[in-house]
Amino acid sequence: LKLILDIPEDFPRYAMVDPLRVYQILSNLLSNAVKFTEKGEVEIAVNCAIEKDKDFCQIGFKVRDTGPGIRKDEQEKIFKEFSQLNGSESIKHGGTGLGLVIASSLAKLMNSRIELESSLGKGSVFSFSIPAKVEHVQDDKPFELRQIKRALLVYENQESANKLKQMLAGWRVKSDILNQSSAVIKHIKNHPPYDVILIDNEMSVLSGLETIKELREVLPFSLASRPIILMIEPEKANHIAIEAHRLNIRYTITKPIAAPELLEFLKMLEDKSSDALIEAASSHFMDKYSAPKLGFKPKILIAEDNEISLNLLKEIFARQLPSADIFTAEDGKQALQSFKKHDPDIILMDVQMPVMDGISATKEIRKLSEVPIIAVSVDSFEEEKEMCFAAGMNGFIAKPVRSRELIDEILKHLMNLQEEHEIEADSDEIFAHNELLNTLDDDKDALIELIKLSEKSIEKKITELRQAISAGEEDNALALLHSFKGSASNMRYKGLAEHIRRFEHDYSLLEKDQLELRLKQIEEEWEKALQLALQVKQG
Template sequence: MSENNYEWLLTDDLPYTVIVCGKSEAETFQVLHWNSALLSLIDNCSPNSDMVTDFLNDLSVRDITWQQVALKVYESGNPTSFDCFFLSANRWFRVTCFMSRNNLITGIADITSEKQQAREMLKAKVNADAASRAKGDFLANMSHEIRTPLNGVIGFSELLLNSKLSEVQRQYMENVNLSAKSLMELINNILDFSKIEAGKLEIFPDKTNLLSLVETVAEIVRFNAHQKGIELLVRVAPDMPVNVMVDELRLRQVLINLISNAIKFTDRGEVELSVKLMLIKEKDNVARFLFSIRDTGIGISDADRKKLFTAFSQADSVSAGKYGGTGLGLVISNMLLGKMKSRIELISTPGAGSNFFFEINLPLVTKNGQIQQKSEHIKNVLVVDDNKECRKIFVDMLNYMGIAAKEAEDGIEALKIIEDRSDFDLIVLDYKMPYINGLDVVRKMRAMTPGGKMQQPEVILYTSSEESQVFDECEQLNIRYRYIKPVKMSEFFQTLTVINESLNPQAIVADGVLESDAGNSFYSEEIIKVLVAEDDDVNMLLIGELIYRVMPNARLFKAHNGSRAVALFKEKEPNLVLMDVNMPIMNGLEATAEIRKLETATRVPIIALTAKVMDGSADECVVAGMDDYVPKPILFDNFVRVLARFFDSTKQPRKVLSAIESDKLKGHFDKECLLQKTGLKMATVNRMLDVAKASIPQYIARLEESLLQNDGQAFSDVAHTLKGTSGTLCFYKLELISSQMEELDFDKQKMELLLSALKDEWRYIESLI
C-alpha cells in the first residue's frame, strides 16, 4: 500500500467491509487495501490479495463477476449497486462500487437480516392474501347457502300474505317476512362491505330514469313506514331531467339504506325523499342533483355523528339495543357514493329529526323533464290532506300542469269549501284524516246534490292503508282512481291526462254518429269483478282500458301467468275471466282446466285471448273449458261483441266503428287502427305507446341473449310474445318479422339477419311515435 494512501487506514473502524482496488502500471486490477471488517467474511483469517480477489469474484450476480462490474464502473465512472448471496457465508450482502480519485472503492454491507425480514413480510402477505381469499370464498359460499333458503322463506311468506288469513295469522306471517328480509339485508351488507374493502366492487353506469328509480325505492320501503304510521313523502320536481347515466342498483341501494334508517329512527311524523336539480354543466352535459332524506325522528348529537360512518358501530348503545342493526348501512352507502365521487352530509337536531343529503354529478341522456304536457280541461282542483308537505307536493305538480289548486287541511274544511264553490273539476284527498276520513267526505259531498249523484268533480283518493275494506268502499262510491301512498308522480300525471281528456267538451263523432261510453256499458250500477291473465304489459294495459269503457264499475284483478290466475280465481271469485292462451309457468289452457275443477254451481265465463285462431287453437280453447275467444290483435268492437254474449245491458252494445282490414305489408304503424282498438281514446293510445317504448327493447335484449346461448326455443317464445304485442299495437312490419322469427327452425345465420332487421324496424317505429 502506498504511503500516499494512508487515509485508507481510516476505513478500518467502519462496521462494513471496504476494499480499494486500482490499476497497476501493467493496466491490471489489483487490490490495494481492505479494512479489518473483511476478516469476518473470509474465515476470520488474515487474507492476502489473492484471497480477496477470489472473494470478490465470488460476489457474482447473474453470471456477471465483480471484476466485470468493477471494470465497467472504472471506465465509465458511474457507480452501481447490487445485492448478492454469498453461499460460503450463507449471508446476503449489498455491494456498492464507485470511483474515488483514480481508485475503485467497493463497499460490502451485510443485509441478511433485511432480506430475512422482507422474506417474512412477503410470506405474511401471501398468507394474508390467502386468508382474505378464503374469507371471501367462505362469505360467498355461505351467502349463497343462506340466501337460497331465505329466498324461499321470503317468497312463500309473501304468497301466504296474499292469501286468506286470519288477523293473527297475517300478523305472524308479516313478522316472518320482515325478519327474513332483515336477515337478507344483513347478509347483503356484510358482503358489500367485504367487497368494497377488497376493492372488488365496481360501479357500472347505465341509462336510468331517476323518477322510476325513486318511485321503486318508495315502493320498497313504504310497507315499513305504513307499519309505523309514518307519512312517507316523495318530492321530485316535474320539470327536472330524469334520464341520466348512473349505476341504478347502487344508487337505489344508497337511497334504500338512508330511507330505511330514517324510518327506523322515526316513531311519529314523516320521512321525505326529495330530488332537486342544482345545475346543468352545458359544456359537459352533466347535471348536479341533490338527494335529500329528511325525517322527524330522534335526531343525532354532535358527539355521536363521528360514529355514524364507522363500521359495526351505532350512535349510542341505547339506539343499538332498541333499533338493532349492524351499523354497516351508512358506511356502505358512503363508500358507494365515494366511488361516484360524492359523500353523505348531515344536518340534525336531537329530538327534532335529521336530514341526510348528498350531491352527485350525473351525465344527462336527455335534458327534457319527465312531464311536458299541460292540462286543457282540468281548471280547478281541491287538495285535501292534513299533512302540509303532502298538500304542497300535489299543489306543485298541479300548478306545473297549469291547474289552479285550492288546499284544505281536513275533511270539515273541504266540505265548507265545496259548499261555497261548485267549480272543482277534481278532488284529490287523503283517506286517513282527523275528524272525518276521505270516504266520508266523498259521501257527504255527493249528498249535497239532488239524488246523491254528482257527475263532477272526479275523485282521486290515496291512503297508507292497504286494507281491502278501503278499496271495497271506493268501489261502492265509484271512485276509480285510488292509490297507495306515496302516490307515484308518473301515475298521478297519467291519471290527470285521462281525466283531462274525459272533460273534453267536444265529443268524438264517427260516421256522423255521436259516440258515448254510456252506450257501451254493461251493468251501469253493479260491480263486476274481472280477472285478466296476460303476460304482456301492453296487452294488459289495453284490456284494462277496454274493460273500464264497457264496465265503468269493474274491479280488475291482474295475473301475469296461469298459476297466479288460478290463485286469484280462488281468492277473488270473479264474475269474468279473460285468459291469454300462451303464458309462462302455466298456460291459459291449463289454468282454465284448473279453474273449472274449482267451480261448484255457478259457471264463470272464461274468454280466451289468442293470436292463433286459424290453426285449431280456438277448438283447443273450447275443449279446455273456455266459453269464447277474442282474437289478437284485440279490436274494440270484437271485444264488445263477445262480452255481449255473457252480460245483459240496458242497451245492446253498439259497434263503435267497423274494423279496419288493413294490408299488413303496406305500413309500419297504423295509428288509426290502434285508435279504433282503444275505442277512440287518444290518451290510452299514448299510454300504450309509452309502455311499448319500455317493453319492446327488453324483448329485443332477450332475443339477443337467446341467440348467444343458442337457445332456439327461448328465441321462438320471445318472438311469439313480441308478435302479439306488435299486432296489438298495429306495428305491422314488426309483427311480420316477429312471425318469421317464431316459425324459423334453429338457423343462427337467418336468426341474426332477422334480428338485425327487427332492430332496424324498431328504430324506425321509435322515430314515428
Template sequence: AGLQHELHADLRGQPRAPAGERAARDQQELTEQILDQLPIPIFLKDRDGRFLRFNSRFEEFTQRSRAEILGRTVDDFASPRWAAATHVEDEQAWATGRMVTTERRMATFDPPLDVLVSRKVIRTGGLSYMLGYFIDISEQRAARAAMQHAVESAEAASRAKSEFLANMSHEIRTPMNGILGMTELVLESDIDAGQRADLALVKASADALLHIVDDILDFSKIEAGKLEIEEVPFDLRQLVADTLRAMSLRARQKGLALAAEIPPAVPRLMKGDPGRLRQVLLNLVGNAIKFTDAGGVTVALSVGAERDGRSEIAFAVRDTGIGVPQEKQHLIFEAFAQVDGSTTREYGGTGLGLAICRRLVILMQGRIDVRSVPGRGSVFSFTVPLQHTGAAQAAPLPPLAVLAPGQGMNLSATDNGLLAGADETLPATSPVGGLQAGVGDSASAASAPGGQLSSAGIGESASGGLRVLLAEDNPVNQRLAVRLLEKLGHRVTLVDSGLAVLERASHGDHDLILMDVQMPGLDGLAATRQIRQREAAQGGHVPIIAMTARAMAGDRERCLEAGMDDYLAKPVDSQQLRAMLLRYQPDSGHLLLDWRGALKRLDGDAELLLELAALFLQDGPQLWRELGEALDAGDVPRSTRAVHSLKGVLANFGAARALALA
C-alpha cells in the first residue's frame, strides 16, 4: 500500500500529507532495500517506457548509473538493435496482457551474457505499469550447448563405430569368403578320408569364427537401434521343422535326441518375424545341444491368451544338460556374461548369444526366462505375440514326434510333423522316374546317409547355364566365384572394376551381373546407377546381384535403392548362390519340371523349394510303393488316396507331364 501511494504521489505530483512524510520515506527505503536484496535485475516502467523503479542489480546489468536510467527510456542508453527489440516485446505485453519472455544476449559484457527478459503489465489504482526482470541463463545455455555437443559427439562416435564395424566386417568376411568357399570346393572334390576330415575341421573352425563375427554385428545393430522387426506371414510348424533340421547333424554327432511338441491348438499360419524367431530358436537349441552330453533336447510350443488378433505363443527349449546355478541365472542374458570362466574355455562362445536372444525377444514385444537345476538340465522359454494371418488355417495336426536321428536317418517335415526318415531309392520302373531324376539333379544326396541337400543342377537344368558378368576386384574372391559359377554350368566373364563392368555391360550379352559393392575407383553402387540410367534411355534390364562383405543395417537397402535386384552377403555360400541364380533362370517350355513356376508359387523362397525337392526324394518312393500295392490289391479307395497324394507332391514342382501320368 505504501509503495502504491508513493508511486501515485510521484506520478501525479500530489504532495504528501506532512504527517505521513516520514512513514512514506521509511516505506520507500524499505522497498528499495528489499528490491536491492533480490539476486535478479527488476524494473518498473510506465506506458511510455520510462523507468520509474529498478534495483541495483538492474544498474549493474545495464552498466548505467541511477541518474542515467531514472525517468528515461531504453532508447537513451541501449543500442538501437536492443531498443528496437525491446519496443516490439513491450508492445506485445501491453497488447496481450500476458507475460512475455524472450532470450537475449548482452554483448556488452565480457564474456557476453545470455539472459531471459520477462515483462508483464500490472494495474493498480486505475493506473497501468510494466513490471519486468532479467534472469542470467548463461550457465544453463552453456550446459545446454555442452549437452548438444555431447549428443553430437555421441552420434558421431556411433557413426564411427558403425563404420568401423562395417569396415571390419568387410575386412574379415573377404578372406573368410575365400577360406570357406575354397574349402567347400575341395571338399566336393576327390580327396581321401584323412584330407576330408582335416578340411572339415578347417571349415567348422571358419564357420565358428563367422558365427562370432555375426553375433558381434547383430549385437552392435541392436545397441544402435538399427535392427528392425518384420511382420510377414509364415508357417510356424515349418519354422520349427527347419530349425530342428538345421541342428540335427550336431545332435546326431553327440548322440542326442531332438523332439518337438506342438499341440493341435497352436495356430500354423501366423504373422511375425520368422527370421528373428528362427535366430532365437537356433541359438537356444544350439546352446542346449552344446551343454548337453546325454539325453536330448525338446522344443515345445503352446498358445496363451489372445487379444487384438494376436496370440501369445510360448516356446520352451528343454535339455538334460549341465544346468545353470540359481545364483548365476540372472547373469546369463547379459552381454559377454557366462556362468564362469571355465565355460568359455570348455565350450567356447562370446557370451553374446543369449543377450542377443533377450533383446530380439524384447524387440518382438515378448519376454524370455530360464529355469534350471544344475546336473539335471534347463528350460529356456520365451513368449512372443504373433498376429493371425486371416487365412484359413490347415486342419489341426497331431503333436510332433520325438526324433532320435541316427546314422542313415534324415529329418523331414510331413503332414504329421517331424520324423526321422530312412534312406530310400526310387524303383527304376517308376513312371515318375524322370521327375525323380530331375529333382535328383538339383537335390542329389538328400536321402543318402549323412548327405546334405544340394541345389546343383537346378540352375543348369533350365537352360544350360547363364552368361554371368562377374565384377570382383579381390583375386581370391575372383577365383572362388569363377570356380563356383563354372561348376554350376554358367559361363563367366570377369572384370575387376566398376569402370570395366560399365564397359562390358554395354555389350548387352550377359544374362546377369554379380556386382561386388566395394571396388576401387567406381564402386558397385555407382556402377549400378549408371547401368540403370543407360537402360532407362535405351531399354532393357539386366539383373544385378550385389555381393558385399559389409553386413551392417541398411547395406541391403542401399543396394536395392541403387537399382540392384538382389543381395548376397559374403562369405557367399554355394547353396545360397545356387538358390539365388535359380530365380533368374530364363523360362523354358520343354522342361519336365517348371522350376520358375514353382519358385513363383513359393514367393521366391528358393531354399524352401530345395527342401521340398529333398522331401520328395525321401517320401516319393513310399508314395509310389503304396500306389503300386493298392493297384495290385485292387483297392480303389487306397489307390485314389495314393494318386491324390502323388499329385499334391508333383504340383509343387509344376510337373505337368508327371501330373498327367498320375
C-alpha cells in the first residue's frame, strides 16, 4: 500500500483554521481509507481556491483510495451512526462505524460537508473544503536550483510520478518520466545527460537496486556516474539501505517524499562548494578541498533526527575524514547514551530534536565531560547561538552545512588532541602481532614464518594490482583487492586491511589518477606494517 501526499508548490504558507478539527477529520478519513484498502494507494491532497479578497481562500482536502468502493444505495448510510456496509469487507474489518459520522459532524461545525465519490472495484474519494484566512509571504519567490535542471523519474506508479514531477517543476527542474525500469538504459543513451536520476525501488520487472546495478555495469562511466537517488518504502528502509550501501548507492530517500526534505537534499547535492557532492554530474570525483590528515582515528558522534541531513554529514566525513569512527543518535537522549558508551572525541549536536533537544543534551553531557560539542542548527540568529554557547557548546554551524566550514571547525578542536593521540598511538593499529600470536597459541616460530610468507605474498599482490590498474582491468583489480584484504586481515595488518577495504568499496567510482593515489596510500601503509613486522621477526 502506497501513501501519496499532494501539496501544490504555491499553497499559502499560513492559514487560519481550527487545527484540531481538521486533524480529527483527516485522521478519520485516512484511517477509514487505509482500513479498507489492501493494495494500491491512499492519497491525501490539498488545494487552495483564492477568493476575490486575496486574503481568503477555500482550502480543499481530498482523501482518495483504491479500495473496494461503495455502492450508490449505501453511500448515504455510511454517515449515519453505527451504520456499516453490507458484505464481506465490513465484516472482515469490523469497527463501530463511527469514524465517518464523527468526521461528518466536525465538518458541519466548520460550515462544510464531506462529499463522496465512489465506484465499485475502483475506490472512493472523500473531500471537504473550509474557508480560511491565508497569508502569502511576499518575499517568497519559487526557489530555483542552480545546476540541477533536468531529472529522470523512473516510477511505475504514474500518479506518484506526476506528483514528483510537479514538485520538481516548482524548483524549475524539467522532468522526464519512465514507467519501465527495463527501458532505463536505452532511454539514457538516447537522451542528453540528466543532472539527477530518481528511481523507485518498487518496480515489477527490475527493482530500483537492480536497475542501478545494471546502469553501472552497462553504461559508460560519464553517464552511469550521474547522481542517483533511490526511493524506498519505509518498512523496507533498513534492509534496502544495507543493500544500497553494498552496491555503492550513496543516496536513498524514504517515501512518501516530502518537498522540504527533497529540496534540501537536491540543494546539498548540487552545491559543489560543499564536498557533499560525491557523485557529481561530471566524470571527475576529486574534491577541490582536501582536509589535512590526522595522526589518529577520531571518534565522532552525530546527533541528528533528520535522515537526509544525517546522511549528508556522514558523506562529508567519509570523504574528508575517512578514518573517523562515526556514531549516530536520533535525539538528545540517544546522544547522551551514545556519549557514555563510545566516549567520542567530538560531538555534532543538532539543536532541535525530539525527546530531548540538543541544548538539554549538552547540559547533561557537561556534567560529565568537556568533550567539544558543535551546534548544528537551521536557525543562525544571535539568540540561538548565545543559547548554544551558554549551554556549554564550543562551536556553531548553520544549515545547510558547508563541507569546508564543517571540517575546519571539527579540525580546530581535534588538532588539540593530535599530540596526545600521537603519544598514545598504539602500534597494534598497524600490526596486531600479539593478537596473531595468540591465535597461533604463542608459537613464535610460526609467527616468524607467516611474516616471511606475507612479505613475498603482499609485494606480489601490490605488483599485480598496479598492473591491473594500469591495464584498466577493473574485474581483475577487484578480485585482487578482495584477496589482498583477506590476507591483510588474517595477518592482523589492521591499517592496511582498512585501506584495502575502502579502496575495494570505492573502486568503481574513481578515476585512474585516483586509483593510483589509493594504491600509493596502500603501499605507504604496507611499509609501516612491514617495518613493525621486521622488528617482531628480529626479536
